[in-house]
Amino acid sequence: xxxxxxxxxxxxxxxxxxxxxxxxxxxxxxxxxxxxxxxxxxxxxxxxxxxxxxxxxxxxxxxxxxxxxxxxxxxxxxxxxxxxxxxxxxxxxxxxxxxxxxxxxxxxxxxxxxxxxxxxxxxxxxxxxxxxxxxxxxxxxxxxxxxxxxxxxxxxxxxxxxxxxxxxxxxxxxxxxxxxxxxxxxx
Numbered sequence: 729x730x731x732x733x734x735x736x737x738x739x740x741x742x743x744x745x746x747x748x749x750x751x752x753x754x755x756x757x758x759x760x761x762x763x764x765x766x767x768x769x770x771x772x773x774x775x776x777x778x779x780x781x782x783x784x785x786x787x788x789x790x791x792x793x794x795x796x797x798x799x800x801x802x803x804x805x806x807x808x809x810x811x812x813x814x815x816x817x818x819x820x821x822x823x824x825x826x827x828x829x830x831x832x833x834x835x836x837x838x839x840x841x842x843x844x845x846x847x848x849x850x851x852x853x854x855x856x857x858x859x860x861x862x863x864x865x866x867x868x869x870x871x872x873x874x875x876x877x878x879x880x881x882x883x884x885x886x887x888x889x890x891x892x893x894x895x896x897x898x899x900x901x902x903x904x905x906x907x908x909x910x911x912x913x914x915x
Contacts, residue, residue, distance in 0.1 A: 756810070757817035770812040779804050822846045822896060824874070827903040833883050835910040841878040841903055843893050848873045853894040856887075883907050 782801050786793045825844035833839045854861050854869060861878075863869055866887070868879040876895075880887050883905075890902035 756813045759817065763816050767812055767816045770815040772808055772811060775804065775808050779808065822898045823893075823900050826893075826900045827891075829901065830904045830906065832906045832908065834908050835884055837883055839880045839883055839887075839905060841880075841891055841893075841905075843876040843895075843900060845874045845876065845895055849895045851895070852876055854878050854891065855894065856891050857889045880905070885909070 779801065782797070782804070786797055786801060789797075822845060823843060824846055825842070827841045827843070831839055831841075850871075852871070861867060866881045866883070868881065870877045870879070876893060878891065878893075885907045888905055888907045890904050892902045893900045
């Protein structure tokens with residue numbers, strides 16, 4: 729015997745989104761009606777079956793149902809729906825624009841690594857060779873809302889390596905900076 733499950737979701741408006749507090753969670757791509765059947769087909773049948781048994785157990789327990797068990801059912805339901813949506817519609821990318829995969833410069837030149845983020849994120853970390861870097865005599869970091877720039881002035885071979893930006897728990901693709909020696913013309 730099957731009974732129908734009705735699910736109603738509501739929430740209060742928040743003044744500050746997760747993005748504004750730097751707890752960025754990747755967003756699922758926009759719903760497309762033509763992919764509704766794909767969404768249904770991407771639902772994990774095995775997980776739904778397990779969830780159904782949990783719901784039956786809660787229903788049978790009635791007054792003895794505990795908050796942790798109810799929370800677990802809600803959590804499982806959310807995960808099932810989110811995984812299907814992620815598979816069907818994909819995730820938005822937090823990095824709107826990033827530097828190229830490789831930049832070649834000659835010693836003494838300036839290199840600019842420019843990043844545009846999906847949202848303003850004040851807490852960012854720049855890394856070279858997986859080591860955090862910041863403002864130094866030849867490195868200057870500038871930020872203007874969603875635009876983040878790392879400038880390497882008077883670049884030397886010591887500045888070579890992979891650079892990336894970390895923001896809101898996500899890491900950009902690395903940009904490999906290659907520095908060539910400056911050749912002097914001796915006449």
